[in-house]
Every structure is written in structure tokens, then in C-alpha cells.
Amino acid sequence: MTDNDAPPSPTTAVAPGAVCVLGLGLIGGSLLRMLSGTTEVFGWNRSAATVEAALADGYDVSADLPGTLRRASESDAVIVLATPVTTLSGLVAAIAEHAPDTLLTDVVSVKEPVARIVAAGHPSARYVGGHPMAGTSQSGWSATDPRLFRGAMWMVSTGDGTDAGDWLRVASIALAAGATVVPAADDAHDRAVAAISHLPHLMAATTAAVGAGESGLALRLAAGSFRDGTRVAGTAPALQRAMLEANDAALLNVLSEAIDRLTHIRDDLRDRGSVEILVDDGHRARLAYEAIASTTPEPITGVTIGTPGWQQELRRQAHAGKVWVG
Amino acid sequence: MTDNDAPPSPTTAVAPGAVCVLGLGLIGGSLLRMLSGTTEVFGWNRSAATVEAALADGYDVSADLPGTLRRASESDAVIVLATPVTTLSGLVAAIAEHAPDTLLTDVVSVKEPVARIVAAGHPSARYVGGHPMAGTSQSGWSATDPRLFRGAMWMVSTGDGTDAGDWLRVASIALAAGATVVPAADDAHDRAVAAISHLPHLMAATTAAVGAGESGLALRLAAGSFRDGTRVAGTAPALQRAMLEANDAALLNVLSEAIDRLTHIRDDLRDRGSVEILVDDGHRARLAYEAIASTTPEPITGVTIGTPGWQQELRRQAHAGKVWVG
Structure with missing residues (x-):
């Protein structure tokens, strides 16, 4: 379909290629399950028990970090960081040693802190951050589900210096997982998730604690x-803390x-004697959310990835509610 | 099974008999649907459009309040008040005029304010309050569902002066609707629902308003x-206000x-840099709730309704988490 005289279009669909997932909890493990069979995907987890469970389920995983990273380097894989933010610096140091030229992304919920950790431990890294908006209050390999990302929004970091080819390959992982890509700057993303994910965790915890403190009659x-307002308070406390405390400025x-x-x-x-202002504001806000959630987002159009200003144009259209569908 | 010489046991199961539902919104309309076919049930609504819709669905309803109340009186029905608390005083005055001796209950979310409205407008009323813990963020006849109360907890006011026969008949309506009866004092109930229902509405409204105020990117x-933390913010603002503002002291x-x-x-x-205390408290509280919600409550035992102190004993066992199953 392309003109013989023109260079290959930089927006030609890119395949994920090989993918190496570091961390096989809910997000990383679900991604490994989802990509298996469609592309070469292998994983690593620190815990031998998790590795054994994933091996028993037929997946290509290992507890050997240097070996896994060397394999990623040799197979030109994309490395996906999928461990809590508090554990990332050790992984990044190992990547700098064993797979320094390998493209790197992550699925951690904050982007500026992860970018700082990557820059500190591996200054020359090819890194394009990501964040799938998917999860449950369960965690660990046993909770993984290949359908976790289906229909989810997946933010892909889109800074002024982001490389076009690297961005397309990271975006292709999100698309292959069944998600929709939302391009955004790291700081805008972190403010957004403070509002729509991290604050809800604190509100749920507060509602739960006040309700349980009232009486046995109250919980009955x-x-x-x-039930719905406290659901996410059931998430493992260590995971909640790692996520929320890493985004402290925006959360405050x-x-x-x-x-x-x-x-x-x-x-x-x-x-x-009135709760009118808050109830009205909340109702209007909920209706605005329902309107967005119930309609298929419009695709970003008219942007050729790699041409001057493509990053800014993606962000502009995403801020207007559009998404990248490949 | 009873000894021929003994009087009929006062705990003998009581049937609802005729039931007259005033107000055909989500709660009243769902109750009318549920009881239809199992007992004589008829209803009234102020809005002609709602009455027409319910008539078209085959139900025995009317927009004539005095006529409906006279019928309730003649058929020894239980009158169920199922309109927002802000509209009750007019209904109570009409009941005092047209059905002064008829047993009265309600399905409104606060009990002390309703008891005050009934006492003010109809001092000699036979009144036993009630509150089914069921609802959705939808409202009106079109949202009604006969299965709304299945498995729900239904508080029945259990004061020191509550009449045994009246209590049993009101409890029988809850049981016939598929709910489980939780006996409680009005003030304890109102404090409990402030914590587990009314506060969650304000928390949901706050979460929604803060999230929507961030950016279009945030809602995307x-x-x-x-989604779960803001669901109840979608309830009609007038219904939320009527419910929350009537319980202002406990809610404050x-x-x-x-x-x-x-x-x-x-x-x-x-x-x-820590959210540990709140996240831990909330997690513990959520697990306590899940433990209660996931187990079948034990039945209240050893109480003969009508014997001295029965009300206090019901409340005591309910505070320990037990329920009345008839």
C-alpha cells in the first residue's frame, strides 16, 4: 500500500516483539498471561514460590535476574518493570549492568518518581513509562487474569524528548494486551491518578474505619x-502505601x-442543615464521569509519529479525551 | 404442635395481611411488586404519571389518597410510608384523619426524625418504624425491582414500648419481601446508618467532585x-439531601x-511521607466488614415476643450481630 519512493511510514503499526516482564504480581503476571501465545514473552520474579506457580501453569519464567536480563538483551525484548515502586532501584541497577541498551517501560502507577529512579540508576536508559488503569483489590500470581487489561486505559509517557520508535513499541504492548493508549506527560498523569485513584484509596479507608468503629450493628x-465505597480499602496495605506514598506531592x-x-x-x-453544595457538585461530577465512561473515546487522528511536535499533538488530543488506537 | 392447654404462642408466625404502600418510588414500588401475588397489596402515589405506569404494569394503585387510606382502614392493612422524609407530615395528617387506627410503618432511612413527625401529626398512631438496607443509585417506578430486598437487612424499630403484635406484623412484611430483620432502637439505628450509609454518600460526592475538577485526562x-467509590454520588440529589439532612446530628x-x-x-x-495509619485502619475495617458480609448471620433465639423485656433482649442479640428470621 505504500508508495515505492516514500520511506516507510513512521506510523506503520509496530508489533511488540519479545517482551520481558519483571515481577509477576497482578499486573505483570496478567500481562505475561495475556501476551503468551501472541508474542515471545518471558518473565522473572524474586519469589521462588511465584516462579514455581507460573512454571506449573506453563509460562516461561525464572528466578535468575541476570540471566533473564541477558536474554532480554540478546532477544531485543522490551523490559517491563512490574514490581512496587519501592523495589525498582535494584532492578534498574541490574538492567544497567546486564541489558543497558534494551528498551525499558513500566506498569507502575506513578511516572515522575519512576523516571527519576531510572535516570538515577541508568542515565542512558531507553525508557518510555507506562501505566495501565486496571487492577482489583486482589494481588499476586494467583489473582492474575489475561483479560485484566481488556478495554482499560493504558497511559504511555509522551514527553518532548520521547523517541518515536520506542514509543510505538511500548504502545504496541498496551494494544496487544487489549488496552487503549492514552498519551500524557508524566506530571499531568501523576496529578490525574492522585485525583482518580490515590485519593479514592484514602477515602475508602476513611469510610471503612469510621463505619467499623461505630458498632457491630453498623456493619450488619x-x-x-x-460495600462499594470501601472496596479498594481491601487492597494489600503494602501495595497501597507504595503507590500512594510515591505520589505524595500530587496526593497532598x-x-x-x-x-x-x-x-x-x-x-x-x-x-x-444543608448538604446541598457537596451533593450537587458530586452528582454533576459523577454524571460527567458516566458520560465519559459510557461512550467509546474518539481516536487521535492526523498525527504522524516521529514528525516534529508529534508528542505535543498527542498530548493535546488526549487532553481533549481522545485515545491512541494504533 | 402446641399444647392444648397453653395460650397461642405470641411468637407464632404472623402473615403480613393486607399492605398499603404510600409512595411508589424505588423502595415502595419494589415492595409493592414483591408482595403482589403473595398478599393483598395496594398503593398510592402523588404523581399521576407514576400511577398510570404502575396500573399499566397490572398493579392495584391509585392517586386518590383519602380513598386509599379509607380502604387501608377497612381492610386492616398495614400502611407503609415510602416517600422522602420531607413529605411525610402531610401524609401523617391524612392518616390521622382517614385511617387513625391502622398500623403504620415506614421504609425511610432515619428513624428518630420519622418517629417525631408521626408523634407530632398523629399522637395516637400505632407506629413501628422500619428501614430496609437496599437501594440503587436509580430512583422512581421505572427502577423498581421485586428482588431488591432479597437477602437485605431490614431494621425494625424495637423500643421498650413497642407492641408485640404490631412488631410481628411489621417484621412479617420484611420477611415476606425476602429480607432479614434486624431489631434496633431508633437512636442506635440512626447513628449506624450515618456511619455506613450517609457518610459514604458525602465521601462519594467529594471523591467525584475532586476527580472531575482535575482534568479531562483524569476522568478518562x-x-x-x-467508579465504585463515586457510584452513590449518582443518586438523585433531592433524595440524598432528604436522607442525609434528616439525620444531621448523627451525620455531623x-x-x-x-x-x-x-x-x-x-x-x-x-x-x-506516610499513609500507613489510615491505610492499615481502613484495611482492617474492610476485612471486618467482609467477614460479617460473607457469613450467614446467626438467628436470634430464646426470645418469646411479648414476654417482659422481649424488646431489650432482641436489641441485645442484634447488637451481637444476630438477626430475626421469624
């Missing part, structure tokens, strides 16, 4: 509003806003 | 934690506790 009477901002709103409505309820 | 990236207490917890963790996050 608890129904849908409590939205947490302060939440406290301000609650304090304002407490004053209104005490002085005027 | 929103996933399960935001739990709202202040929530603000204190969030403020404390903001300070910890700012000063020590």
Missing part, C-alpha cells in the same frame, strides 16, 4: 454504599481539596 | 477505584471523625 446494616494537593470540601459541608450542615 | 483514566459526628482522620493522615503524609 452496611449495604451497597458501604487533592487530599487537601477533599478535606476543604468536607469541612465546608460540615459547616453548612451544622449552621444551615 | 478513571478506573475501578473511582461521623463527618467530623472522617475529617479528623483525613487531616491526621495529610499531616503524616506531609511530615513523614
Whole structure:
């Protein structure tokens, strides 16, 4: 279909190629399961028990980190960091040693802190961050599900210096997993997830703690509003802490806003008997979310990846709600 | 099975008999649907459009309040108040006029304010309050579902002066609807629902408002934690306000506790980079809730309704997590 005289189009669909997943918990393990059979994919986990479980399920995994990284280097794999942010610096140092030229991405929930860890431990890394918006309150290999990413949004870091070929290959992993790509700058992403993921965890924890402190009668009477409003408080505390504390600056901002709103409505309820302002604001916001969640996002169009300003144009269209579908 | 010389046991199962539902929104309409076919049930709604819709679905309903109340009186029905708390005083006045001796219950979410409205408008009323812990974020006749109460907890007011026969008949409606009866004092109930239902509404509204205020990118990236944590913010604002503002004293207490917890963790996050205390407390509380929600409650035993102190004994066993199953 291409003109014989033209160079290959830089937006030609790219295949994931080989993929090396470091960390086989809910996200990494689900990604390994999903990509198996469609592309070469192999993994590593620190825990021998997890490796044994994944081997027993028929997957190509190992507990040997240097060996896995050398294999990634030799097979030109994309390395996917899929461990908690608190464990990344050791992995990055090993990558700098054993697979220094290999393209690197991650599936951790914050982007600026991960970029800082990568830059500190491996300054010459080819790194394009990522974040699939998928999860459950379960964790570990036993919770993995190849369908976890189906229909999910998957942020791919899109900075002014991002390499076009590397970006396309990382985006192709998200697409191969069944997700939709949302290009964004790291700082904008981190502010966004503070608001729509990390704050909800603190709100759920608060609702759960206040409800359980009331009486046994209260938990017996608890129904849908409590069940749904506290669900994510059931996530393993260490995973929640690693995620939230890594995004402390952005989280502090939205947490302060939440406290301000609650304090304002407490004053209104005490002085005027009214919760109108907050209930109305919340209702409007929920309807706005439902409108977005219930419609298929429009695809980003008219951008040739690799031409001058492509990163800025992707971000601009993503901010208007559009997504990259390959 | 009873001894011929003994009087009929006061705990003999009681049938609902005729039931008159005033208000055909989500709760009242679902109750009417559920009881139809198992007992005589008829209803009233202020809105002609709702009455027409319910008539078209084959139900025995009317927009004539005095006529409906006279029929309730003549058929010894139980009248079920199923309209927002802000509309109750007019209904209670009409009941005092047209059906003064008819047993009265309600399905409104607060019990002390409803008891005050009934006492003010109809001092001699035979009233036993109730509250089914069931709902969705939808409302109105079109949202009604006869299975809404299946497996739900249904609080029945159990005060020291509650009449045994009246209590059994109101409890029989809850059981006939497929729910499980939780006996409780009105004030204890109102504190409990402030914690496990009304506070979750304000937390959901806050989460929604903060998330939507961040950017279009934020709502595009929103996933399960935001979706579940904001669900009840989608409930019609007028219904939320009526429910929450009627329980202002109890809600102020739990709202202040929530603000204190969030403020404390903001300070910890700012000063020590830690959200450990709140995440741990919330996780423990969620597990406690899951343990309660996932096990079949034990039945209240050894209480003969109508014998001295039966109300106190029901409340005591309910506070320990047991339920009345008839």
C-alpha cells in the first residue's frame, strides 16, 4: 500500500516483539498471561514460590535476574518493570549492568518518581513509562487474569524528548494486551491518578474505619454504599502505601481539596442543615464521569509519529479525551 | 404442635395481611411488586404519571389518597410510608384523619426524625418504624425491582414500648419481601446508618467532585477505584439531601471523625511521607466488614415476643450481630 519512493511510514503499526516482564504480581503476571501465545514473552520474579506457580501453569519464567536480563538483551525484548515502586532501584541497577541498551517501560502507577529512579540508576536508559488503569483489590500470581487489561486505559509517557520508535513499541504492548493508549506527560498523569485513584484509596479507608468503629450493628446494616465505597480499602496495605506514598506531592494537593470540601459541608450542615453544595457538585461530577465512561473515546487522528511536535499533538488530543488506537 | 392447654404462642408466625404502600418510588414500588401475588397489596402515589405506569404494569394503585387510606382502614392493612422524609407530615395528617387506627410503618432511612413527625401529626398512631438496607443509585417506578430486598437487612424499630403484635406484623412484611430483620432502637439505628450509609454518600460526592475538577485526562483514566467509590454520588440529589439532612446530628459526628482522620493522615503524609495509619485502619475495617458480609448471620433465639423485656433482649442479640428470621 505504500508508495515505492516514500520511506516507510513512521506510523506503520509496530508489533511488540519479545517482551520481558519483571515481577509477576497482578499486573505483570496478567500481562505475561495475556501476551503468551501472541508474542515471545518471558518473565522473572524474586519469589521462588511465584516462579514455581507460573512454571506449573506453563509460562516461561525464572528466578535468575541476570540471566533473564541477558536474554532480554540478546532477544531485543522490551523490559517491563512490574514490581512496587519501592523495589525498582535494584532492578534498574541490574538492567544497567546486564541489558543497558534494551528498551525499558513500566506498569507502575506513578511516572515522575519512576523516571527519576531510572535516570538515577541508568542515565542512558531507553525508557518510555507506562501505566495501565486496571487492577482489583486482589494481588499476586494467583489473582492474575489475561483479560485484566481488556478495554482499560493504558497511559504511555509522551514527553518532548520521547523517541518515536520506542514509543510505538511500548504502545504496541498496551494494544496487544487489549488496552487503549492514552498519551500524557508524566506530571499531568501523576496529578490525574492522585485525583482518580490515590485519593479514592484514602477515602475508602476513611469510610471503612469510621463505619467499623461505630458498632457491630453498623456493619450488619452496611449495604451497597458501604460495600462499594470501601472496596479498594481491601487492597494489600503494602501495595497501597507504595503507590500512594510515591505520589505524595500530587496526593497532598487533592487530599487537601477533599478535606476543604468536607469541612465546608460540615459547616453548612451544622449552621444551615444543608448538604446541598457537596451533593450537587458530586452528582454533576459523577454524571460527567458516566458520560465519559459510557461512550467509546474518539481516536487521535492526523498525527504522524516521529514528525516534529508529534508528542505535543498527542498530548493535546488526549487532553481533549481522545485515545491512541494504533 | 402446641399444647392444648397453653395460650397461642405470641411468637407464632404472623402473615403480613393486607399492605398499603404510600409512595411508589424505588423502595415502595419494589415492595409493592414483591408482595403482589403473595398478599393483598395496594398503593398510592402523588404523581399521576407514576400511577398510570404502575396500573399499566397490572398493579392495584391509585392517586386518590383519602380513598386509599379509607380502604387501608377497612381492610386492616398495614400502611407503609415510602416517600422522602420531607413529605411525610402531610401524609401523617391524612392518616390521622382517614385511617387513625391502622398500623403504620415506614421504609425511610432515619428513624428518630420519622418517629417525631408521626408523634407530632398523629399522637395516637400505632407506629413501628422500619428501614430496609437496599437501594440503587436509580430512583422512581421505572427502577423498581421485586428482588431488591432479597437477602437485605431490614431494621425494625424495637423500643421498650413497642407492641408485640404490631412488631410481628411489621417484621412479617420484611420477611415476606425476602429480607432479614434486624431489631434496633431508633437512636442506635440512626447513628449506624450515618456511619455506613450517609457518610459514604458525602465521601462519594467529594471523591467525584475532586476527580472531575482535575482534568479531562483524569476522568478518562478513571478506573475501578473511582467508579465504585463515586457510584452513590449518582443518586438523585433531592433524595440524598432528604436522607442525609434528616439525620444531621448523627451525620455531623461521623463527618467530623472522617475529617479528623483525613487531616491526621495529610499531616503524616506531609511530615513523614506516610499513609500507613489510615491505610492499615481502613484495611482492617474492610476485612471486618467482609467477614460479617460473607457469613450467614446467626438467628436470634430464646426470645418469646411479648414476654417482659422481649424488646431489650432482641436489641441485645442484634447488637451481637444476630438477626430475626421469624
